[in-house]
Amino acid sequence: MRLVRPLLFPAAVLAAVLLPAGSALALSYPVTSVGDSDTKGTLRASIKEANAHAGADSIPIEATGTIKLGSALPGIGGDVTIAGPGAGSLTVARSTSAPTFFGVLQFSGPPSTVSGITVRGGVAATGSGILNTGDLTLVRVVVTGNQASTEGGMYASGGGIFSNGSLTLRESTVSGNKAIAGDEDENIAAGGGIEAEGSLLVERSTISGNLAWAFAGIGHKSEAIGGGLALASGIATIEESTISGNTVLADESSQSIIARGGGIWGGGLTIRGSTIAGNAAEIDESATFRNVAGDNLDAGGVIRDSIVADPQGDGDSCGKSLLSSGFNLDEDGSCGFGKSTDLVSVVAGLDPLADNGGPTPTRALRADSIAIDRGNSFNYGVDQRGLSRISDFATISNTEGGDGSDIGAFELQVPPPAAGGGPVLVSEQPADRQAPNTRIVKGPARDSYQHKAKFRFASTEAQSTFQCKVNLKPWRGCRNPYKRTVGPGKHVFKVRAIDRFGNVDQTPARFGWRVKRISG
DSSP: OOOOOOOOOOOHHHHHSOOOOOOOEEEOBOOOOOSSSSSTTSSSHHHHHHSOOOOOOEEEEEOOOEEESOOOOOOSSSSSSEEEEEEEEEEEEEEOOOOOOOSSEEOOOSSEEESSOOEEOEESSBBBEESSSEEEEESEEEEEEEEOOOOOOOOEEEEEEEEESSEESOOEEEEOOEEEEESSSOEEEOSEEEEESEEEEEEEEESOOOOOEEOOOSSEEEEEOOOSSSEEEEOOOOOOOOOEEEEEEEEOOSSSSEEEOEEEEEEEEEEESSSESSOOEOOTTTTTEEEOOOSSSSEEEEEOOOEEEEOSSSOOSSSSOOEEEEEESSSSSSOOOOTTTTTEBOOOOOEOOOOOOOSSEEEEEEETTTTTTSSSSTTOOBOOTOOSSOOOOTTSSOTTOOOOOOSSSOOOOOOOOOTTOOOOOTTTTTTSSSSSOOOEEEEOOOSSSOOEEEEEESSTTTTTTEEEEETTOOEEOOOOEEEEEESSSSEEEEEEEEEOOOOOOOOOOOOOOOOEEOOO
């Protein structure tokens, strides 16, 4: 019997033989240097090598520090995975001494993934940090300090990211970016953080501290939309994420000024288990036509188990009504939530944005927040930080139909049982027999010629009613929002909450303002 020795192939050759016709072997092009040249081992060289090879490729970045770009990198057009050592360890940035403006990274074509890097310092009219026209996923990426900027009546968009393809943002942060448009003509600034014209999925991520700013010369138009996120078209889903501290600002025009959606502007939006708070829509008082709306949201869509609170600008928290799927909290009552499980005109009880654990910053619930245990997790097992959801306090009643999880992106964790057993208490949690606290969420300009005043307010306890008074008038029951027309002079508005047990706030919230007299 004759023995036949099997043919031995190198692994790479064997893999190539087994690949389907028309496909190519995936290759790796490591980055071992933070230099910016065509020398092998740099990011620029690795991108060129990946682009020259058909098929999927990987670019593992082993170097740490900052890659300072003197010119634009080649666009990435293939199926490429870029894996950095961590956003705190590796930054890809346009050099401040670069002679031209350009965006930092550009993607098109097949699916690409980027993880573990920071993108900083890009300057371009569109997509100054990242420009995506393909299918892109960002995982634990930080996009910060980029600026979409233009003059001469052009459109500045996507200060951090511009995408008209498919974009997924996972456990990532987009913060401190700007879209600025201004000159002597019509100017539009959109998406200080992100402008998305295709599909968008934001998961367990934070969009914060971004700015869309438009200013125009006398007699022209300035429009600023979507300080954090502008949704020009397509479908967007935000899950277990935080949108906070973003701003739209429009000014310096005597003709027409528009500022809408400090946090989010657009339509086709679905929000689940998220916190949208502390965003601002601000506008110059001198404009002939002023259109301001949606300090937090000027976007149509569906929302559930989420917090909308703490509006900071000239408008209400919501510029459009959102379709509620239940278990939401609307602090100023402007979002149109109508489900029995929704909390409306109640104080959310949020701490400032901070590092509370996990890969992204969040706004923690204070121990006295009414959002604790009043939500429904809808089978999400963790919160934005990756900590356990549900964390149910035994001493706090759950909302009917809920599961004891918290509303919003942050789940307050039950501490370990105290020595000797017994129920775990939430410190400073208001008892049902305690009086509520009242807060004025929104009021008129402190000094203006406007005779009509509108106030929005909130209570720390659900199902509260309110009493209002202006100047020396007696207390009367009032609805939220409260509107009143007053004459020239100084005025004081007061409001107090009364909980469902009849306990009255003994320290009413107050707001002082002045209506100026028109001379002549």
